[in-house]
Amino acid sequence: MAFESLSERLQEIFKKLRGKGKLTEKDIKEAMREVKVALLEADVNFKVVKDFINSVTEKALGQEVMESLTPGQQVIKIVNDELIALMGSTQSRLNIGNKVPAVIMMVGLQGSGKTTACGKLANLLKKQGKNPLLVACDVVRPAAIKQLQVVGANVNVPVFTMGDKVNPVDIAKASIDYARSHNSDVIIIDTAGRLHIDEELMEELVNIKKAVQPDEILLVVDAMTGQDAVNVASSFNERLDITGVILTKLDGDTRGGAALSIKAVTQKPIKYVGTGEKLTDLEPFYPDRMASRILGM
Amino acid sequence: TIGRKIDEELLEELEEILILADIGISTTSKIIEGIRQKAKERKIYDASQIKELLAEEVYEILQKDVEPFTLTSPMVILNVGVNGVGKTTTIGKLAYLYKKEGKKVMLAAGDTFRAAAIDQLEIWAERVNCPIIKHQEGSDPASVIFDGIQASKARGIDILICDTAGRLHNKKNLMEELRKIRRVIDREYPEARVETFLVLDATTGQNALQQAKIFKEVSDITGIVLTKLDGTAKGGIVVAIKSELNVPIRYIGIGEGIEDLQAFDAKSFVSAIFQ
Ligand SMILES: Nc1nc2c(ncn2[C@@H]2O[C@H](COP(=O)(O)OP(=O)(O)OP(=O)(O)O)[C@@H](O)[C@H]2O)c(=O)[nH]1
Ligand SMILES: Nc1nc2c(ncn2[C@@H]2O[C@H](COP(=O)(O)OP(=O)(O)OP(=O)(O)O)[C@@H](O)[C@H]2O)c(=O)[nH]1
Ligand SMILES: [K+]
Ligand SMILES: [Mg+2]
Ligand SMILES: [Mg+2]
Numbered sequence: 001m002a003f004e005s006l007s008e009r010l011q012e013i014f015k016k017l018r019g020k021g022k023l024t025e026k027d028i029k030e031a032m033r034e035v036k037v038a039l040l041e042a043d044v045n046f047k048v049v050k051d052f053i054n055s056v057t058e059k060a061l062g063q064e065v066m067e068s069l070t071p072g073q074q075v076i077k078i079v080n081d082e083l084i085a086l087m088g089s090t091q092s093r094l095n096i097g098n099k100v101p102a103v104i105m106m107v108g109l110q111g112s113g114k115t116t117a118c119g120k121l122a123n124l125l126k127k128q129g130k131n132p133l134l135v136a137c138d139v140v141r142p143a144a145i146k147q148l149q150v151v152g153a154n155v156n157v158p159v160f161t162m163g164d165k166v167n168p169v170d171i172a173k174a175s176i177d178y179a180r181s182h183n184s185d186v187i188i189i190d191t192a193g194r195l196h197i198d199e200e201l202m203e204e205l206v207n208i209k210k211a212v213q214p215d216e217i218l219l220v221v222d223a224m225t226g227q228d229a230v231n232v233a234s235s236f237n238e239r240l241d242i243t244g245v246i247l248t249k250l251d252g253d254t255r256g257g258a259a260l261s262i263k264a265v266t267q268k269p270i271k272y273v274g275t276g277e278k279l280t281d282l283e284p285f286y287p288d289r290m291a292s293r294i295l296g297m
Numbered sequence: 298t299i300g301r302k303i304d305e306e307l308l309e310e311l312e313e314i315l316i317l318a319d320i321g322i323s324t325t326s327k328i329i330e331g332i333r334q335k336a337k338e339r340k341i342y343d344a345s346q347i348k349e350l351l352a353e354e355v356y357e358i359l360q361k362d363v364e365p366f367t368l369t370s371p372m373v374i375l376n377v378g379v380n381g382v383g384k385t386t387t388i389g390k391l392a393y394l395y396k397k398e399g400k401k402v403m404l405a406a407g408d409t410f411r412a413a414a415i416d417q418l419e420i421w422a423e424r425v426n427c428p429i430i431k432h433q434e435g436s437d438p439a440s441v442i443f444d445g446i447q448a449s450k451a452r453g454i455d456i457l458i459c460d461t462a463g464r465l466h467n468k469k470n471l472m473e474e475l476r477k478i479r480r481v482i483d484r485e486y487p488e489a490r491v492e493t494f495l496v497l498d499a500t501t502g503q504n505a506l507q508q509a510k511i512f513k514e515v516s517d518i519t520g521i522v523l524t525k526l527d528g529t530a531k532g533g534i535v536v537a538i539k540s541e542l543n544v545p546i547r548y549i550g551i552g553e554g555i556e557d558l559q560a561f562d563a564k565s566f567v568s569a570i571f572q
Contacts, residue, residue, distance in 0.1 A: 040316060046313055222500070225500050249465065
């Protein structure tokens, strides 16, 4: 693993803290410096780290901790609890009501894993007894429609397409009628990857949203994303008021600190994680596991 | 104007800039320490000057021991990297660039795994108007590359550009597959110069360093293509990679269009970090 030495260092610090009867302010500050390094190496955003360390330090320096019989234990617990709290302490599920068809829309940067996530979600919903329809609204990327069709065929879910010469807003609209007349109860819209600063393409998403009133707008984010994750997530959230996040490529050895940053700046839950290229590689998100991963433990 | 003095607060500000650019804490600390030293030695006390010093330091890391990239013939370019970074798109852009420079270019569709990856590369081959060697989805990628090499020899191709499937560096079997591809090229085309480009997405954080280490070990990467620099990410992890592994950055991707590729220029890259 990439960060073994760091996590070892961290364990070492925590062990020292645990072993101490009483902690001085200096002990705590020293430990917090190590935590700060761990978070930055995990790609948690610099500003998020600063806030986090300040708030944890304040809590750790509180009376109860300093005077407790096991102060080290207490500090570790504070770090962990705060991390989990920041990431959302409960597991979040898809929120699709009774509207037919329910609408799920995938958005995100280029290459983040949207099209694959569409297939994974379709597969999941199908297993839950739903009758999903995939909608090809990416008219930009070469062979995007073909890719969605292959993905759809793999999970045995139909794909609605109008080719790449039609406006995505019109495709999305038309897919609603198509779903109704073909007994599909949930549609999953694949959109083209775009930069959060691309005014024209962001506007397109806003218009799709207006046209089809999605139940879920899921921002698909690559778990390997670095410091820029906050800019991306807050821009998409400001424009679209997203309902949640799918974190992809967590099968790598990244520590995935972007998860924490995104949650911190958008306050939107991470709903699923992608753990592979196969269309079954989608898992619910567990905040506690992610906390340990980010700390490298 | 009389500038700010150099103090801890200023150094912290600089540290923040570097970390927000994804340069990473360890390389950032190294850079800041270097600056502290140099400022002392050169008796620099002014804040504006220290920023210049910092830019100079990063520039030096990027430029150190880098030979200019030139085209020779015959040549094989192999694009490798994790999923979704821009390998296939970069191939289209490179082919277009090299063709404009008068080279005979051919593509090999070495990603036989991802849904519609072959179709995607075919569209690029049509746009560029160059030949492409492809097999069926699911076939052995090394044998596609093998065919690409034979066809290149037969048709007097100058530059063969090979696509590969995205793979995470921690997947042992996929990395072994890549090692095999690399071996096939060396064995079948000893007279060709091989350039292996690690394609990196500029939004990637610290994990890119680990990617570079393992891809270097498996496929002997000779250069980096840094994509998606048209966004707001700075791509600073390449500074850490250059500093630790000495792999030069060759091109940058600045969009999805066929012309959205530029030769890497360390000066403008550095000034973008401090913007
Ligand atoms: N290892 C791994 N690879 C993934 C995961 N999710 C997606 N991928 C891969 O990431 C690459 C990009 O996935 P896509 O689904 O095409 O991404 P996209 O966001 O639709 O891309 P654009 O449409 O070009 O913006 C493909 O190679 C996928 O197989 C994951 O959870 N783990
Ligand atoms: N904005 C921007 N998008 C890019 C750039 N380069 C590639 N892309 C987009 O990123 C997405 C992924 O590009 P691909 O070329 O398919 O990436 P890949 O590495 O071949 O992906 P896999 O084969 O699935 O691993 C596509 O939507 C591209 O259009 C770039 O420089 N800037
Ligand atoms: K990416
Ligand atoms: Mg897609
Ligand atoms: Mg590709």
